[in-house]
Amino acid sequence: MIQPKYHVFICTSCRVNGQQKGFCHSKGAVDLVQRFMEEIDDRGLSDDVMITNTGCFGICEKGPVVVVYPEAVWYGNVTDDDVERIFDEHFEGGTPVKDLQI
Template sequence: MIQPKFHVFICTSCRINGQQKGYCHQQGSVDLIQAFMQEIEDRELSGDVVLNNTGCFGICDKGPIVVVYPEGVWYGNVQAKDVERIFDEHFEGNTPVKDLMI
């Protein structure tokens, strides 16, 4: 079994029936997942960073929401342009991105 260094959860407003509709989805969270996937591939971190989409975390006004474990760091209002910084500073530099944290 793979033991990743980071497990990333991104709200895509996915409902129980599989539909994606809601605030994070409307704010581009699906594009955000694509950006994370691309960065994982570009940096060859597929064993180190695992990605999952989630349903609502309940703080929609701060979405899109990204949660990173094992630290339990919550990021809010994350956009695709922020993904590179998260990789540079948090995943590779071991320092969470303070201005994105909620």
């Protein structure tokens, strides 16, 4: 079993019935998941970073919401443009991106 260094949870507003609708979904969270996965592939970090899409975290006004474990770092209003910074600074640099944290 792979033991990733980081486990990333991204709210895609997934409902129990499998439908995706809601604030994070309407703000492009599904595309954000894809962007994270592409960055993992581009950087060869498939053993270090694992992505899981989730249901609502309950702070929709901060969405899309991304949570990174094991540090329990919460990022809000994440855009495609922020993904590279998260990889550069947090996953590869070891320091969470302060201005994105909630």
